[in-house]
Amino acid sequence: MEIQFIGAAQTVTGSQHLLYINGKKILLDCGLYQGKRKKAFEINRTFKYSPSEIDVLLLSHAHIDHSGKIPGMIKNGFNGPIYTTAATVDLCQIMLRDSAHLQERDIYVVNKIRKKQHKNPFEPLYDFDDVEKAMDQFIGVQYSRPIEVAPGVMATYWDAGHILGSAGILLEINENGKKYRIGFSGDIGRSNMPIIRNPNVLRDLDLLIMESTYGNRLHAVAAEVEEEVATTVKSVVERGGKIIIPSFAVGRTQLLVYMLHKLFDQNRIPVLPIYVDSPLAVEATKIYQTHPECYDRETYRIFIQNNEDPFGFGRLTYIKNVEQSKELNDKPEPCIIISASGMAEGGRVLHHLANNIENKKNLILFVGYAAAHTLARKIIDGETEINIFGEPHKVNAEVKSMDYFSAHADQAELLNYPRLNDKNRLKNIFLVHGEEEQALPLKEKLVQKGFKNVDFPASGEKFVI
Ligand SMILES: [Zn+2]
Incomplete structure (x- = not known):
């Protein structure tokens, strides 16, 4: 089994992590990178993998930095299922349409300038048709019910308490007789916030991919x-x-x-x-x-x-x-x-x-x-x-x-997240969805608590498990 970090790696947006299990490619999230215009334009237009070779996509929640690249993936040949909660399917419906509208508006402005420079126009990242096709590939799942998403891979969506429908995803893997439990936190919400439930934590893991957006600060009560x-x-x-x-x-x-x-x-x-x-x-x-x-x-x-x-x-x-x-x-x-x-x-x-x-x-x-x-x-x-x-x-x-x-857990809540895990069994924690300024203080505190191999992987880094 291998894991490769593609997006939201040493940065906050563009969540994408790729797992290679039992000969299948499983993508966790497919989000848009948000940042300086030129850089975002490049990153969002290109893929570090071939979308047509991805077998299945598991989506943690509807925020555009986690879901916004999906229609682009479809446009580039991905035709596998997209598993996520029913509420996330509904939110993606409106958010991806809104995103397509913004893409078309942005490219209109860019192309006006390119026309003056006698350069060829760009195509929008994606349009409404791509969003409609994408929606056909979504499969709504229920919280806490395991579902087989690939041979030997069961996925369970646990409420992440971040926005409506948000989930942390537990993967129970059987690869050549070896069993692993991998956790992907998605974005972790806060306890005692109105409307949605408190975040569930993922337990008894061998490996955890965890967000670190507010790894360096505490919020008000x-x-x-x-x-x-x-x-x-x-x-x-x-x-x-x-x-x-x-x-x-x-x-x-x-x-x-x-x-x-x-x-x-x-x-x-x-x-x-x-x-x-x-x-x-x-x-x-x-x-x-x-x-x-x-x-x-x-x-x-x-x-x-x-x-x-x-x-x-x-x-x-x-x-x-x-x-x-x-x-x-x-x-x-x-x-x-x-x-x-x-x-x-x-x-x-x-x-x-x-x-x-x-x-x-x-x-x-x-x-x-x-x-x-x-x-x-x-x-x-x-x-x-x-x-x-x-x-x-x-x-x-x-x-x-x-x-x-803020819909994100603060440092104390993040430090508490892996509490139901055995420190000897949990071999790696990979911190994603954070800048150095946020992730490094969190990494230090996790190590102080006795967690081993806390990594802060860069985009493109691959680990063999
Ligand atoms: Zn989010």
Whole structure:
């Protein structure tokens, strides 16, 4: 048996790991690389393996840095099954379509420039047809039910508590009479987060491939964050301001809506209108509504038991069309507007920022990771003037950033993940999905705890097991 690390190797995005078992090639995840444009363009256009030779794809969850390269694989000849949870199949449906739309839009801009330079146009990475073909190859599986995915390879999907449908994958392998248990953590969620269940940990492993996104830091505690959100909302309403929240459409938006609904029901925030203004977030929320099998006990106790929809309540309006979105600009009263994109690099949130960032009564609240050079990062870092659609805007509004809403385990939770494993049996831990800055401190702490052979493999590195 061999394992080769292809993507999310010494970096955070582009998750892809290749297993060679019983003469078959099994790919874990097939995600898009996200980073500087030119590099991303190259990496996402090429494959370090031949897609037509891959026998089966096992997908941990729907985030685009784990699933976004799948239609490209199909376009390049992959015709095997894609096993993932039923909720992930549904989320991929909308997220891959959205990604195809973005690919076509991006390539249009690139080709306009190439035309001026008298160069041949590029094809988009993939289009809607490729997404439709890809969806035919998806097979939805249930949590905790083993399924044979290749000869001698049983896969079980365990809830990873990261986003709806996310899973850590346990592989039980029989190769020439030798038995192995391999764990792929996918992205690990946080304990005690609303909506979805706590992460299951993978146990009794011989080898673990584990994410390390927040391997170097600790997050805030849930109860304190609810209080902070409530206090923040109250003070902005008292001064007559609006709250603009740039938010990722899938996962983060639903978490915010859930928390605001709960605070509102408990009279901990004043009565005010709340808008979710993002077509993808609206679609994603519908999928959250159709998969109650993924909810945790708290969600059942507070909402489902009382016949309440956690993602819909009187004060909340979902906005799909552009006209309604524009109408929000003219509303003078305090309100909360949740809109994509999370890093304020595109999407309708740019209009809301342009309209509201100059008023000192307003609050711009960031709830996610903001990469270097993004508009979100510039605002968080305190730039006093920013450009939106080429126009300068003074940053007079209050700016706040809360990392609690992160869907990733922190260092303490990651260190706890392999706790149900025998340190002699677990021969290797491979840290993926992290930069050096995050993975190396985690590696050091795992070694201190007594785990052996903790590696941080580079892209292309291959190990014989
Ligand atoms: Zn993820």
